[in-house]
Amino acid sequence: MTQKTERLKAALGDQRVIPVIRIERLTDAGPLARALAAGGLRAIEITLRTPDALDAIRVAAAEAPDAVVGAGTILGARQFEQAARAGARFIVSPGTTTELIDTARSSDVPLLPGAITPSEIMALREEGYSMLKFFPAEQAGGMSFLKALSSPIADVSFCPTGGVSAANARAYLDLPNVFCVGGSWVAPDAMIAAGDWTGIEDLARKAATIGQVGPTFA
Ligand code: 3PG
Numbered sequence: 001m002t003q004k005t006e007r008l009k010a011a012l013g014d015q016r017v018i019p020v021i022r023i024e025r026l027t028d029a030g031p032l033a034r035a036l037a038a039g040g041l042r043a044i045e046i047t048l049r050t051p052d053a054l055d056a057i058r059v060a061a062a063e064a065p066d067a068v069v070g071a072g073t074i075l076g077a078r079q080f081e082q083a084a085r086a087g088a089r090f091i092v093s094p095g096t097t098t099e100l101i102d103t104a105r106s107s108d109v110p111l112l113p114g115a116i117t118p119s120e121i122m123a124l125r126e127e128g129y130s131m132l133k134f135f136p137a138e139q140a141g142g143m144s145f146l147k148a149l150s151s152p153i154a155d156v157s158f159c160p161t162g163g164v165s166a167a168n169a170r171a172y173l174d175l176p177n178v179f180c181v182g183g184s185w186v187a188p189d190a191m192i193a194a195g196d197w198t199g200i201e202d203l204a205r206k207a208a209t210i211g212q213v214g215p216t217f218a
Helices: 003-012 026-038 053-063 077-085 098-105 118-126 142-150 169-173 189-193 197-211
Strands: 017-021 043-047 068-072 131-134 157-160 181-183
Touching: 003 068, 003 131, 017 068, 017 197, 026 043, 026 053, 026 197, 043 053, 053 068, 053 077, 077 098, 142 157, 142 169, 157 181, 169 181, 169 197, 189 197
Parallel strands: 017 043, 017 181, 043 068, 131 157
Antiparallel strands: none
16 A cells, blocks of 8 residues: 555545535635534545635634545646645545646645546556545446446445435445545535534534444435
């Protein structure tokens, strides 16, 4: 296992559900990260899909010391560097480019890069990546696609995101080549807008329970 993989594993801990978050209002970053951490989801992915996302990473890291704040929707080298400077402890990208891989190579911050096809997965495997994001999971073939990859490419495991929910997360997690899942269902836009931190903490607690080893339930 590479040093970077070790670092990614350390950042995610044994957490098997990663909240994928959009922050529209900077003042929501701290309370949201605290609510998710209180519910048992310490590692969170703040996506660069809103203008204040980089500041949101800074604020969440400062105001929620229990949270492990990562950056998501990183599309290129510049965003990688900006997110790392903002204090992101891990970086997630929906796909992979040569530029992104080059940047990740010279950074201490671990990357969870996206791949879907066997060729993309093999290329990242050659670079030393054994943990990949699989996005958009449901649209790209979902569980049956992942299951089909598990035998020929047995030493790579995935974090599916995109269409993963409380209803199917457990089934994804039961696949032998899935180490965690990600999704926005634990921090819905409407609940963030309403400042419903208790509700989000409750959703996080339920998601953390889904992530625990045990029988499948919806
Ligand atoms: C991601 O970036 O991982 C996805 O957009 C999350 O997808 P979801 O909103 O369907 O959970």
